[in-house]
Amino acid sequence: xxxxxxxxxxxxxxxxxxxxxxxxxxxxxATSQVVIQPQHFGYLSYNDVLHAMPQYQQAMKSLEELKxxxxxxxxxxxxxxxxxxxxxxxxxxxxxxxIMLKRQKELQQLMEQSVLFRKEAQELLTKAEEELMEPVxxxxxxxxxxxxxxxNYAYVLNTDVNAYPYISGDGENCTDIVLTQLGIK
Numbered sequence: 001x002x003x004x005x006x007x008x009x010x011x012x013x014x015x016x017x018x019x020x021x022x023x024x025x026x027x028x029x030a031t032s033q034v035v036i037q038p039q040h041f042g043y044l045s046y047n048d049v050l051h052a053m054p055q056y057q058q059a060m061k062s063l064e065e066l067k068x069x070x071x072x073x074x075x076x077x078x079x080x081x082x083x084x085x086x087x088x089x090x091x092x093x094x095x096x097x098x099i100m101l102k103r104q105k106e107l108q109q110l111m112e113q114s115v116l117f118r119k120e121a122q123e124l125l126t127k128a129e130e131e132l133m134e135p136v137x138x139x140x141x142x143x144x145x146x147x148x149x150x151x152n153y154a155y156v157l158n159t160d161v162n163a164y165p166y167i168s169g170d171g172e173n174c175t176d177i178v179l180t181q182l183g184i185k
Contacts, residue, residue, distance in 0.1 A: 039154035042147065042174035043167055046158040049178050050140055059132040066128055070121040077117065081110045143181040147174055 050056050088103045095103070148156050156174065157164050179185040 038170045040152060040170060040172070041155050041157065042151060042153045042172050042177075043157040043159050043164065044144070044173065044175040044178055045160055046140070047160050049175060049182070050136070052179060052184050053136060053140065053182060054184075055136045055139060056133075059129075059136055063125070063129050063132055067125055070125065074114070074118060074121065077110075077114050081107070081114060084110065139182070140178075143178050147177050147181050151177070 084103070085107060088100075088107060091103075092100065144156050147153075151172070151174065153172075153174070157167070157171070159167075176185060
């Protein structure tokens with residue numbers, strides 16, 4: 001059994017040494033034939049293109065109208081609260097204690113409802129923005145992909161927020177090309 005293990009170990013060592021000889025004997029000519037080609041890529045400002053899209057403008061207009069509706073309801077609610085609070089202050093000296101407590105409870109409920117409505121309105125506005133912008137982002141993504149394929153880009157970089165302060169000469173600003181793909185230019 002020991003002889004078999006020793007024989008396997010010797011054969012393994014011989015195989016490793018043989019592989020090293022092959023690597024060491026490779027000629028410089030053989031290794032210099034590997035050619036690395038630079039990758040062609042595009043770059044753009046995603047936000048500039050997004051803001052130029054008519055679909056974005058329409059989505060923002062719809063969102064602004066929805067926001068205005070919620071703001072009007074919040075203002076109406078605040079006016080209602082102010083009116084009832086003024087009535088409470090005016091009657092504070094003449095109301096019996098049980099009416100005062102009832103009015104205080106009503107005011108507290110109105111305040112809680114107002115706070116809850118503000119929170120719900122903000123959540124609904126955020127959700128509405130996501131839903132309105134999803135097809136716009138998808139359209140822009142498709143346009144960027146189409147330009148990338150047409151121009152044979154390896155990738156397209158987003159230069160917003162100064163993420164790429166330097167881009168080599170192999171890159172191409174494709175902002176106008178994507179705008180043209182979208183039918184904007």
